Amino acid sequence: MREVVLAAPGDFAEWRSAARGLLANGVAPEDVSWCDSAAGASLFGEAAAPARAGAVALPRELLEIAERVICHRDPEVPARLYRIIWRAARDRLLLARATDADVDWLRKADKAIRRDVHKMHAFVRFRRLGEEAGRERFAAWFEPAHRIVRLTAPFFQRRFTGMDWVIVTPDARAIWHGETLVYGPGGTRDEVPASDVVEDQWRTYYGAIFNPARVKVDAMRAEMPKKYWKNLPEAQDIAPLLAGAEARVERMREAAVSMANPLTDKWRTRVPDELALDDNVTTLDGLAKAIDRCTRCPLYCNATQGVAGEGPEAARIMLVGEQPGDQEDLQGRPFVGPAGQVLDEALEEAGLDRTRLFLTNAVKHFKFEPRGKRRLHQNPTTGEIDICRWWLDKERALVKPDLIVTLGASALRGVTGKSASIKSMRGAAHELEGGTKLIATIHPSFLLRMPDRARAAEEREAFVADLIRARKLAA
Amino acid sequence: MSAKTILEKLAVLADAAKYDASCASSGTVKRDSTETKGIGSTEGMGICHSYAPDGRCISLLKILLTNFCIYDCRFCINRASSNVERARFSPQEVVRLTLDFYKRNYIEGLFLSSGIIRSEDYTMEQLVEVARILREEHRFAGYIHLKTIAGADSGLIALAGLYADRLSTNVELPTEEGLSSFAPEKKPETIRKTMASVRVGESEAVEAAKSRLIGKAKPPRFAPAGQSTQMIVGADAARDDDILKTASNLYSGYQLRRVYYSAYSPIPDASRDLPPVRPPLMREHRLYQADWLLRFYGFERAEIMEGATGGMLDLNIDPKLAWALQRREAFPVDINRAPRELLLRVPGLGTRAVDRIVAARRLGKLGLGDLAKLTASVKKLLPFIVTPDWRPGKLTDSADLRARFAPRAEQLALAL
Numbered sequence: 001m002r003e004v005v006l007a008a009p010g011d012f013a014e015w016r017s018a019a020r021g022l023l024a025n026g027v028a029p030e031d032v033s034w035c036d037s038a039a040g041a042s043l044f045g046e047a048a049a050p051a052r053a054g055a056v057a058l059p060r061e062l063l064e065i066a067e068r069v070i071c072h073r074d075p076e077v078p079a080r081l082y083r084i085i086w087r088a089a090r091d092r093l094l095l096a097r098a099t100d101a102d103v104d105w106l107r108k109a110d111k112a113i114r115r116d117v118h119k120m121h122a123f124v125r126f127r128r129l130g131e132e133a134g135r136e137r138f139a140a141w142f143e144p145a146h147r148i149v150r151l152t153a154p155f156f157q158r159r160f161t162g163m164d165w166v167i168v169t170p171d172a173r174a175i176w177h178g179e180t181l182v183y184g185p186g187g188t189r190d191e192v193p194a195s196d197v198v199e200d201q202w203r204t205y206y207g208a209i210f211n212p213a214r215v216k217v218d219a220m221r222a223e224m225p226k227k228y229w230k231n232l233p234e235a236q237d238i239a240p241l242l243a244g245a246e247a248r249v250e251r252m253r254e255a256a257v258s259m260a261n262p263l264t265d266k267w268r269t270r271v272p273d274e275l276a277l278d279d280n281v282t283t284l285d286g287l288a289k290a291i292d293r294c295t296r297c298p299l300y301c302n303a304t305q306g307v308a309g310e311g312p313e314a315a316r317i318m319l320v321g322e323q324p325g326d327q328e329d330l331q332g333r334p335f336v337g338p339a340g341q342v343l344d345e346a347l348e349e350a351g352l353d354r355t356r357l358f359l360t361n362a363v364k365h366f367k368f369e370p371r372g373k374r375r376l377h378q379n380p381t382t383g384e385i386d387i388c389r390w391w392l393d394k395e396r397a398l399v400k401p402d403l404i405v406t407l408g409a410s411a412l413r414g415v416t417g418k419s420a421s422i423k424s425m426r427g428a429a430h431e432l433e434g435g436t437k438l439i440a441t442i443h444p445s446f447l448l449r450m451p452d453r454a455r456a457a458e459e460r461e462a463f464v465a466d467l468i469r470a471r472k473l474a475a
Numbered sequence: 476m477s478a479k480t481i482l483e484k485l486a487v488l489a490d491a492a493k494y495d496a497s498c499a500s501s502g503t504v505k506r507d508s509t510e511t512k513g514i515g516s517t518e519g520m521g522i523c524h525s526y527a528p529d530g531r532c533i534s535l536l537k538i539l540l541t542n543f544c545i546y547d548c549r550f551c552i553n554r555a556s557s558n559v560e561r562a563r564f565s566p567q568e569v570v571r572l573t574l575d576f577y578k579r580n581y582i583e584g585l586f587l588s589s590g591i592i593r594s595e596d597y598t599m600e601q602l603v604e605v606a607r608i609l610r611e612e613h614r615f616a617g618y619i620h621l622k623t624i625a626g627a628d629s630g631l632i633a634l635a636g637l638y639a640d641r642l643s644t645n646v647e648l649p650t651e652e653g654l655s656s657f658a659p660e661k662k663p664e665t666i667r668k669t670m671a672s673v674r675v676g677e678s679e680a681v682e683a684a685k686s687r688l689i690g691k692a693k694p695p696r697f698a699p700a701g702q703s704t705q706m707i708v709g710a711d712a713a714r715d716d717d718i719l720k721t722a723s724n725l726y727s728g729y730q731l732r733r734v735y736y737s738a739y740s741p742i743p744d745a746s747r748d749l750p751p752v753r754p755p756l757m758r759e760h761r762l763y764q765a766d767w768l769l770r771f772y773g774f775e776r777a778e779i780m781e782g783a784t785g786g787m788l789d790l791n792i793d794p795k796l797a798w799a800l801q802r803r804e805a806f807p808v809d810i811n812r813a814p815r816e817l818l819l820r821v822p823g824l825g826t827r828a829v830d831r832i833v834a835a836r837r838l839g840k841l842g843l844g845d846l847a848k849l850t851a852s853v854k855k856l857l858p859f860i861v862t863p864d865w866r867p868g869k870l871t872d873s874a875d876l877r878a879r880f881a882p883r884a885e886q887l888a889l890a891l
Contacts, residue, residue, distance in 0.1 A: 096834060097835070098834065098848060098849055099844075099845040099849065124580050128579075140580070155516075159507060159515060160514060162511075162513045162514045201572065201575070202581050204489075205489050206525065206527065208487075208490040208493070209489050209492070209493045209533060210527040210529055211494075214530075214738070214756060217528055220526040220528055220529075223526050224525065234525055241528050242528050249741065252741045252745070255743070255744070259558075260556035261555065264547065267544070267545050268546075268555050268660075304664070304668055304671040304728065305668055329671070368727075371727065
């Protein structure tokens with residue numbers, strides 16, 4: 001039987017070098033007994049042989065877990081950890097065997113340590129000692145469940161770099177003066193001041209943020225177990241807060257509804273938004289505001305905003321699409337999403353300058369179906385297109401284009417009021433009532449949806465040809 | 476009227492802030508003070524530094540800049556017509572409190588909101604100013620959550636996104652009718668527009684990062700912990716279905732990280748037409764469970780509502796179980812063969828348990844004994860699963876399956 005005496009329980013480096021030596025010498029876990037120096041070595045054990053060269057390769061994850069679990073106070077930990085690395089050296093998949101008893105134990109022990117570390121990050125309370133050479137100095141007393149000072153101190157270093165601090169625990173202490181993190185021996189509570197001026201504010205905050213109408217003591221204690229309370233300044237207020245909770249709620253319930261605050265009207269007075277009235281809209285800006293407020297059909301309920309047309313009032317060509325998509329809805333501008341990009345490229349190829357066109361849609365609000373993190377476009381119904389023609393007609397009346405290009409079937413319906421196939425209208429210029437010319441073509445999103453590349457290229461060519469026709473017609 | 480002390484202001488302005496459920500400090504980028512030699516860090520995982528007796532985590536200093544408000548939302552303690560005591564912090568006072576608390580490790584950072592004073596823009600400017608002072612004058616690297624004031628200029632929102640980790644705009648009431656009757660000054664489309672400008676800010680920052688020419692260049696981040704919102708449950712007539720409908724619209728449209736559901740709880744000096752009842756905590760809990768099903772379990776709202784009655788979730792059993800009881804034909808599921816998506820639909824299996832099952836079954840068939848090591852409770856799973864050593868037989872379709880799970884009806888006290 002080999003005997004390993006650990007001088008510093010919880011010290012990973014010491015355990016690791018002992019374990020490496022045993023592993024390299026092929027010493028089976030059942031032939032080793034582990035104890036810490038405080039427990040006293042047995043008289044009969046042989047000392048462990050020093051480590052030989054040629055360390056056994058172990059999964060990195062296992063070493064990371066071992067570095068944490070060695071801090072566990074369970075005296076069995078060094079032996080169990082050794083058994084696990086012994087097995088892991090022979091079974092590379094060991095850690096993945098979640099149902100194995102050793103692995104199950106390891107995961108649970110690791111979870112306990114990580115929880116303890118997390119709680120220490122949360123529940124350490126610094127008290128101010130004063131200031132020295134322009135640096136504020138703080139101290140804290142904390143009693144972790146396990147020997148985790150070395151696991152937690154780097155967190156405090158990263159966070160409180162700009163101040164000097166010491167965290168004292170019964171086992172060890174961590175000290176930071178702005179240069180290097182130093183560890184020292186454990187200490188006692190009375191090394192740290194008994195109060196801090198800011199604690200009154202903190203306790204006031206704690207009391208005020210508590211909602212007496214929803215007492216859930218178990219939920220609090222599950223996350224903030226009582227063992228931590230003695231070092232939390234706010235914990236002394238828990239009992240009185242709970243004792244008074246019921247009465248506070250009762251008072252709220254019983255208090256008769258009081259008269260409104262006499263200053264209400266004065267406070268609420270503000271300049272009312274100018275109302276854009278549908279009937280006397282005479283500018284594109286006014287029209288955009290009115291469209292944004294439209295409630296003529298229920299589509300406004302879920303969309304972000306009504307997206308009005310965009311472009312110069314003097315534009316000769318008006319492009320009409322179907323409806324705003326996801327991006328258009330977010331940004332409040334037509335044709336800024338993926339289909340807009342396709343359109344922009346096609347316009348450029350056709351020699352049309354987007355800034356000289358008026359771009360708009362048959363329907364002004366985005367219609368969609370939520371699906372997880374996305375909004376799926378839904379076609380507007382003819383009813384919705386017809387209701388929204390109210391706005392399209394106003395845009396047409398203001399811009400008075402010579403030529404309208406409809407992109408897709410919804411746009412065609414929006415402009416003509418009739419459902420017709422694009423195929424039947426395509427290739428020739430039509431004349432609308434009042435002499436405006438019309439060219440019907442596809443919607444650029446149609447090109448995005450085509451899986452067949454060759455066909456998509458053909459369709460795109462035809463689309464650009466339609467745009468070129470429009471340019472020539474308007475010239 | 477004598478000026479209030481910091482302590483008095485803190486009592487008023489923390490009390491006024493407690494009806495906002497959000498306190499998360501997670502999901503932001505990793506950063507620390509090693510380089511700046513200042514104060515503060517965020518490490519992805521949030522930290523709850525304390526818990527109030529209401530069971531809620533205290534992670535941030537959650538306060539209002541002021542509880543004066545020109546709005547008159549009837550569910551709100553700070554509405555203009557309320558007689559609640561009023562106070563106002565200066566930006567410097569908030570900065571001081573935040574740093575004092577932070578240095579003592581009481582908090583992860585600041586969650587600053589405000590009543591609307593003067594105008595939406597003015598109020599937003601004040602909030603942004605606090606964040607600016609913390610970040611620029613004090614090199615503060617802790618967590619900052621700013622309330623975005625619906626209707627504030629998008630330029631101010633863009634600025635807020637540069638300083639804050641998270642932005643949030645509260646919807647408060649899920650339906651158009653609820654909002655127009657309870658919060659006349661709040662317009663749902665204004666709220667959505669504000670959320671949209673946060674979303675646009677986020678995607679622009681992502682685009683800028685992608686298209687940078689110098690690999691090492693660090694383009695400014697925009698609210699790296701994303702945006703969230705809150706809806707009040709039980710103040711108006713909205714059903715769970717309405718609430719979840721609004722939630723899924725918001726998740727899909729504005730990529731919210733979280734929607735918080737806050738059971739309406741009685742406030743001092745309440746408005747006449749509000750329920751002076753206990754907050755519907757169980758309803759709130761069920762909504763959170765349904766929300767999780769939407770975000771992590773691949774459920775659509777319509778599916779969740781299959782287990783509901785009249786648009787309201789079952790209060791006695793959780794929504795996944797309620798759905799499964801309506802969809803018995805989908806069960807039992809073979810633990811060793813079913814795809815991940817199907818395992819996620821088994822009542823009693825959470826995402827983590829499912830991950831562990833999928834990993835463990837690669838190395839050998841799992842029996843009930845193995846499952847006991849991988850999940851919290853096997854008992855709940857039994858009617859819905861098959862393993863080599865277990866078949867539920869008629870249990871899956873038995874008529875009293877619901878009774879196995881629902882809490883027993885309490886016997887009424889017998890009259891003497």
